[in-house]
Amino acid sequence: MGTHDEGEVSRRRFDVADAAPLLLDARGAVTSWTRRAEELLGYGAAEAVGRGLERLLTEADALRAPEVLERARREGGWAGLLWARREDGRAVPVMARITPAAEPGGVSRWLLLLSEVGEDAPGWNMSRSMLEQMLGGSPIGIAIVDTDLRFVWSNAALARFGGGPPRDRLGLRLADVQPGLDSEAIEAQMRRVLATGETVVGYEHLGHLRSAPHRETAHMMSFTRLDDDRGRPTGVYYTVVDITDRHRARQRLALLDRAGRRIGRTLDIVRTAQELADVTVPGFADAVTVDLLEPVLRGAEPTADGMPAEGVSLRRAGLRTAQWWGDAPDASPVDAGDLLSASAGGGGRLTGSPAVSYPLGSPPARCLVTGRPWRGERAEGPGEAWTRALPSAGGAASVLIVPVRARGAVLGVTTFLRRRGREPFGEDDLALAEDLVSRAAVCVDNARRYTRERAAALVLQRNLLPHRLPEQDAVEASACYRPADELTGLGGDWYDLIPLSAARVALVVGEVPGFGIDAAAAMGRVRTAVRTLAALDLPPEEVLAHLDDLVARMAAEEDPASDGPDGAQAVGAGCLYVVYDPVGGRCVMAAAGHPAPAVVLPDGSVTFVELPQGPPLGAGGMPFEAAEVILPEGSVLALHTDGLLAKGTEGTGGASVAGSTWEATHAGEGEGAGESGGTGRTADAEKAGHAGEATEAGRASDAEGAETATGTGDARGAEHAGKAGEAGKAEMPGEAREATEAAQAVDAEGAETATDAGEATDAGEAEKVGSMGRTASTPAGERERLRRALEHRAASLDLRCQAVIDALVPDRPYDDVALLMARTRRLPPDRVAEWELPADPAAVAEARRTANRRLADWGLEELSFTTELVVSELVTNAIRYAAGPIRLRLIRERALTCEVFDGAATAPHPRHPRATDEGGRGLLLVSQLSRRWGTRFLPEGKVIWSEQPLTDPGV
Numbered sequence: 001m002g003t004h005d006e007g008e009v010s011r012r013r014f015d016v017a018d019a020a021p022l023l024l025d026a027r028g029a030v031t032s033w034t035r036r037a038e039e040l041l042g043y044g045a046a047e048a049v050g051r052g053l054e055r056l057l058t059e060a061d062a063l064r065a066p067e068v069l070e071r072a073r074r075e076g077g078w079a080g081l082l083w084a085r086r087e088d089g090r091a092v093p094v095m096a097r098i099t100p101a102a103e104p105g106g107v108s109r110w111l112l113l114l115s116e117v118g119e120d121a122p123g124w125n126m127s128r129s130m131l132e133q134m135l136g137g138s139p140i141g142i143a144i145v146d147t148d149l150r151f152v153w154s155n156a157a158l159a160r161f162g163g164g165p166p167r168d169r170l171g172l173r174l175a176d177v178q179p180g181l182d183s184e185a186i187e188a189q190m191r192r193v194l195a196t197g198e199t200v201v202g203y204e205h206l207g208h209l210r211s212a213p214h215r216e217t218a219h220m221m222s223f224t225r226l227d228d229d230r231g232r233p234t235g236v237y238y239t240v241v242d243i244t245d246r247h248r249a250r251q252r253l254a255l256l257d258r259a260g261r262r263i264g265r266t267l268d269i270v271r272t273a274q275e276l277a278d279v280t281v282p283g284f285a286d287a288v289t290v291d292l293l294e295p296v297l298r299g300a301e302p303t304a305d306g307m308p309a310e311g312v313s314l315r316r317a318g319l320r321t322a323q324w325w326g327d328a329p330d331a332s333p334v335d336a337g338d339l340l341s342a343s344a345g346g347g348g349r350l351t352g353s354p355a356v357s358y359p360l361g362s363p364p365a366r367c368l369v370t371g372r373p374w375r376g377e378r379a380e381g382p383g384e385a386w387t388r389a390l391p392s393a394g395g396a397a398s399v400l401i402v403p404v405r406a407r408g409a410v411l412g413v414t415t416f417l418r419r420r421g422r423e424p425f426g427e428d429d430l431a432l433a434e435d436l437v438s439r440a441a442v443c444v445d446n447a448r449r450y451t452r453e454r455a456a457a458l459v460l461q462r463n464l465l466p467h468r469l470p471e472q473d474a475v476e477a478s479a480c481y482r483p484a485d486e487l488t489g490l491g492g493d494w495y496d497l498i499p500l501s502a503a504r505v506a507l508v509v510g511e512v513p514g515f516g517i518d519a520a521a522a523m524g525r526v527r528t529a530v531r532t533l534a535a536l537d538l539p540p541e542e543v544l545a546h547l548d549d550l551v552a553r554m555a556a557e558e559d560p561a562s563d564g565p566d567g568a569q570a571v572g573a574g575c576l577y578v579v580y581d582p583v584g585g586r587c588v589m590a591a592a593g594h595p596a597p598a599v600v601l602p603d604g605s606v607t608f609v610e611l612p613q614g615p616p617l618g619a620g621g622m623p624f625e626a627a628e629v630i631l632p633e634g635s636v637l638a639l640h641t642d643g644l645l646a647k648g649t650e651g652t653g654g655a656s657v658a659g660s661t662w663e664a665t666h667a668g669e670g671e672g673a674g675e676s677g678g679t680g681r682t683a684d685a686e687k688a689g690h691a692g693e694a695t696e697a698g699r700a701s702d703a704e705g706a707e708t709a710t711g712t713g714d715a716r717g718a719e720h721a722g723k724a725g726e727a728g729k730a731e732m733p734g735e736a737r738e739a740t741e742a743a744q745a746v747d748a749e750g751a752e753t754a755t756d757a758g759e760a761t762d763a764g765e766a767e768k769v770g771s772m773g774r775t776a777s778t779p780a781g782e783r784e785r786l787r788r789a790l791e792h793r794a795a796s797l798d799l800r801c802q803a804v805i806d807a808l809v810p811d812r813p814y815d816d817v818a819l820l821m822a823r824t825r826r827l828p829p830d831r832v833a834e835w836e837l838p839a840d841p842a843a844v845a846e847a848r849r850t851a852n853r854r855l856a857d858w859g860l861e862e863l864s865f866t867t868e869l870v871v872s873e874l875v876t877n878a879i880r881y882a883a884g885p886i887r888l889r890l891i892r893e894r895a896l897t898c899e900v901f902d903g904a905a906t907a908p909h910p911r912h913p914r915a916t917d918e919g920g921r922g923l924l925l926v927s928q929l930s931r932r933w934g935t936r937f938l939p940e941g942k943v944i945w946s947e948q949p950l951t952d953p954g955v
Contacts, residue, residue: 019113023101026108028053028069040094040114042087053112058083058091072098072110084114093117141240144226147194147233149173149187158240161219162209180208186221190236193223197233204243215423218247252432255283259436264443267450269297273317276414276440282322284432285400285416287391290318291356291364292404292412292444299451302409311359312368314412321391325419362386364413367403371410373434374401375425390415398424402437406445414440457490457517464524469497473893474505474582475637475822478801482809482817484515484643491816492519492573493641494527498534501936501945503582503827503893506534509639509820510575510594522569526551526617530575537936540577540590541624544614547575548592551618571618576639582827583891585633590626592617595645598786599629600636606787633826636797638790643815644808645782797823827893831858837886839879847875847888851898858892863948866929867898870946873922874900877908877944884941895931895947903941 020040023032029052033045041048041056053069054062061082072078079097086092094114101109135142141158145151151169159165163177175183182205189200200223209217223238263275273290280288291314293302358364363374364386376399390399400416414437418425425433461483469477475497483491492512500506508530512523529550533543551570574594580587589597589609593616596609609629615621631637789807794800801821809817833854837843848868855864871888877900878886884903891897908923926933930946937943 019097019115022048022112022114024053024098024110024112026110028065028110030056031109037114040092040116041084047087056084058085068096068098069110072100076100081117142237143169143240144235144237145190146235149190149236151177152235161240161242178207178209180213181205182207189221189223190238193225193236194233197225197227199224204247206247215244217242217244219243248428251283252428255279255432256435256439259439263440264446267447269299269444269447269451270317272440272443272447274320275318276436277318277320280416280436281320284429284436286419286422287321287325287417288318289316289356289390289415290404290412291315291389291415292317293410296411296444296448299448299453299455302411311357311362312365313355313357314364316354316356317412319391325391325417356389358386358389363399363401364389364415367401367413368410371403371405373403373430375399375430377424390417397422400425400430400433402430402433404437404441404444406438406441409445411441411444411448457520460517460524461490461520464520464527465494466496470499471894472497472499472503472505473825473827474499474503474580475507475824476797477507477820477822478797479818479820480801480805481819482643482805482813484813484816490516490520492523492569493643493816493818494523495639495818495820496527496530497820497822498531500534500579501537501934501947502889502897502899502943503891505580505822507578507580507637507639507820507822508534508575509641509818510573511641511643511816511818512570512573514569515816518569522573525554526570526573526575530577535934537934539626540579540588541614541626543577544575544590544592544617544624548615548617548620548624552620555618571616573617574641575617578637578639580631580637580822580824582825582893583832585631585824585826586628587631587637587824588626588628590614590624592624593619595640595642597640598638598783598790599631600638600790602632602634604791604793606790608783631824633824635824636790636800637822637824638786638804639820639822640786641816641818643813643817644805644819645786646814646817797821827891831892832889834887834889837875837878837888839883839886841876841879843886844872844875844879847871851888851890854890855896860892860896860950863896863950866948867896870898870926870929870948871900873926874898874944874946877922878902878904881906881908882941892950895949897945897947899943899945901938901941901943905937905942907935907937907942908944 020036021034022030022037025031029050030048033043033048037048038044043056048056052065054065057065064082068078068080068082077097077099079095082094082096083091084094093116095117097113097115099111099113101111136155138155139157141155141161143151143154143158150171150173154166154169156166158169161178163169169177173183174181174186186203186205189203192198193200200221203221203223205219205221206216207219208215220241220243221238223236225233226235226237228234259276259279262279264272265275266272269292273292277288277290294313294315296302297315297317362385363376366372367374377397397420398418402414402416403410404412404414414433416425416433465481466479469479477497479495479497481491481493481495483493492514494508494510496506496508498506498508508527510523510526510530512519512526514522526547529547530543533546538546551573555571572593574592576589576591576594576597578587578589578597589611591611592614594613596611596613599607599609601607609627611627612625614624785808786804789804792800792803792807794803801819804821805817805819835847835850837847848871851867851871852864855861855867860867867890875886875888882902882904885901887899887901889897889899889901891899923933926946929948931949933944933946935942935944
């Protein structure tokens with residue numbers, strides 16, 4: 001044992017009650033032995049008496065025994081640590097204290113006190129004085145309560161928590177000392193320890209101490225039962241440690257984690273601002289407002305202009321108050337939809353979000369200008385007019401305003417409020433608020449950028465699709481469009497209704513592969529080309545042939561290194577082009593890599609047109625062919641893209657280049673989500689008597705002659721670039737029941753034209769058309785799904801169109817969906833007049849008189865003069881330059897149409913004659929007197945037509 005150990009041990013107090021005493025003579029031999037010494041070392045008195053001290057120690061300490069005795073004589077005593085050897089040979093550490101035992105004859109004996117210092121020994125380390133020193137000087141709050149849970153002892157460290165010094169606690173209970181704590185919960189822990197004897201360690205408790213009544217503190221407590229010598233409980237010993245800093249650090253980390261998970265879950269600006277308010281109430285603040293600059297809510301860049309003299313105006317995007325705040329009934333957040341309402345026009349003009357104003361120089365205005373936060377102890381006071389924009393609660397004890405700043409721009413301000421009775425915001429709270437708001441600011445700015453991009457995309461989409469379907473008398477139409485791209489609302493599907501000459505309309509549905517802005521841009525180019533080709537009055541198969549060439553050229557001319565929209569995006573597009581003539585109900589259609597339309601007959605039954613299928617646009621391959629059907633009045637044509645029947649096969653969406661049939665393109669559907677949208681026009685279907693209608697339809701068809709395509713028409717050769725032969729009139733129902741069902745549908749209308757068409761189609765060509773149609777038919781299972789959806793009736797065509805979309809398209813469609821439904825109408829026989837004219841100049845005068853009489857019958861006498869000029873010029877040109885039969889036809893619908901048919905295949909060209917020219921002014925007069933005019937080529941010749949508006953709106 002070294003000198004340091006001896007000094008340390010000698011300074012410690014020695015508990016005699018626990019020591020084993022024995023007497024040594026002057027030489028160090030044992031002369032007296034005690035029972036306590038026998039219990040400690042195991043030797044009996046007979047064995048121990050007479051032994052020297054060195055024989056009771058281990059070998060190492062036995063060598064020190066003479067030195068120890070010498071020091072005791074010299075210094076008057078000695079104390080230190082020795083290793084004693086028990087009878088069984090085991091070494092035992094003991095604290096030894098040697099004191100001289102004085103006798104009359106001088107010092108002749110030594111009193112040796114041995115005290116075991118092991119872990120279980122009741123020796124000097126458990127002495128009362130040392131325990132008092134250890135507990136009284138501990139920095140941890142310690143107290144002892146009796147079985148009635150009243151204080152019997154506490155240390156000075158516990159007084160730092162409030163409640164007075166230890167002497168003031170004696171006889172009191174915890175509720176008397178700390179009324180701000182949940183004493184019942186703490187005493188419940190004490191009673192459990194008294195009852196079970198099980199120690200409770202690490203019990204955490206939140207409350208308000210007397211030393212800090214406005215500050216919530218956290219404590220960790222441990223409880224241990226104290227027993228007497230007989231094992232009966234005498235009280236509870238407990239310790240208290242202040243862990244407020246640790247608790248608040250955990251709370252901050254939890255709040256930041258919660259904010260990371262809950263803020264920015266969407267790309268909606270208002271919702272993101274509301275999420276910031278929701279996540280901080282009530283844990284961090286009692287009320288929160290998030291005010292953003294108005295341009296930010298529109299997706300625009302925040303204005304960097306100077307502050308106006310009257311202050312700044314913001315829009316409240318987020319608000320949350322705790323249940324106990326003011327008059328607020330609960331802590332429910334403000335509905336984001338009530339805060340922001342964008343106009344239907346898509347301009348983003350705010351009409352519903354509340355505006356808040358802050359005067360110049362107020363803390364929120366300064367935060368906007370400087371970009372630095374502001375912290376104040378009061379929210380109300382003299383001259384604090386800016387507080388009127390905050391939630392009213394009779395004044396807040398503490399206010400914290402943090403600018404919403406992202407990427408160097410200030411987007412708005414966030415205001416945190418705490419009520420009276422709660423600890424004011426501190427520096428740690430300011431740092432936490434800045435962290436929260438900075439995270440939310442990035443999410444708000446991302447949502448702002450998305451809003452801006454989406455607004456631009458929606459403007460593009462609205463300009464690429466029809467704003468509304470044009471009004472006309474041929475069909476009642478309604479359309480729905482649902483994009484697969486939920487974020488942008490863009491897609492490559494489109495629909496169109498194009499008025500043509502002679503009261504006819506073109507119905508178009510198509511799709512471009514892919515999603516997003518590239519697909520939408522390619523779709524816009526293709527749709528514009530379709531409308532341009534439609535204005536040329538070409539047959540459907542020729543429109544698709546020219547469109548196919550155009551798409552192939554766009555792909556070939558595209559620069560591979562360009563970052564702009566790819567012209568090859570349109571390759572593989574699908575398109576269905578249908579022309580419906582209300583004079584006779586004739587419907588001609590052609591398809592390029594696109595599903596055929598469905599037809600709902602007037603009796604409610606659903607059939608599908610067996611349509612010859614051409615390759616997708618730009619893919620090359622077989623020429624396009626047309627199919628022709630006669631539709632009864634009141635039939636509903638359903639033109640749709642393949643997304644209507646998509647079942648979730650992942651791919652690029654739209655039509656596929658690889659396949660020439662729709663089944664092949666159907667495998668290329670993509671997955672996405674979007675919001676439903678649709679546009680349409682509803683009008684009551686005109687009810688015409690079946691009797692006489694078919695007769696007029698047949699007469700009109702016969703009078704039109706070459707304009708009506710027949711099943712035995714000649715090949716167009718070079719004039720029909722995309723057509724190898726004339727398509728026959730394929731009746732609507734397919735395969736085994738084709739002829740029978742077609743006849744039944746026509747009989748229901750009382751028409752005979754279907755029979756004539758069937759006779760005009762030879763069996764061999766009909767078989768050819770039927771086989772080509774079957775190669776592109778919709779799969780039977782999907783046809784059945786569509787059939788069931790179309791069989792459900794609705795009050796209007798708009799509702800029926802929307803019902804089909806809702807029944808077949810999931811909320812998150814796998815592909816873009818476009819559906820165009822058109823209910824057919826027939827022009828009454830008395831609105832169409834037709835005459836055969838001889839190729840004689842004298843017939844011009846008779847044509848004028850005949851036209852005048854019909855205008856008088858229609859009540860259109862005010863158009864007689866202009867109509868005479870138009871009829872005279874067109875008939876004269878036909879007689880002078882054409883050969884073969886000449887027909888004149890007048891059609892009265894929303895405009896007055898005048899048509900002259902001749903057998904020539906040359907196109908007329910208007911010119912500007914000189915003042916001295918005797919002729920050449922005919923077509924110039926027609927163009928000046930007409931709203932529009934044009935030429936429509938037929939296999940047998942051409943038709944020159946002119947439209948004049950009806951001057952009387954009531955006609």
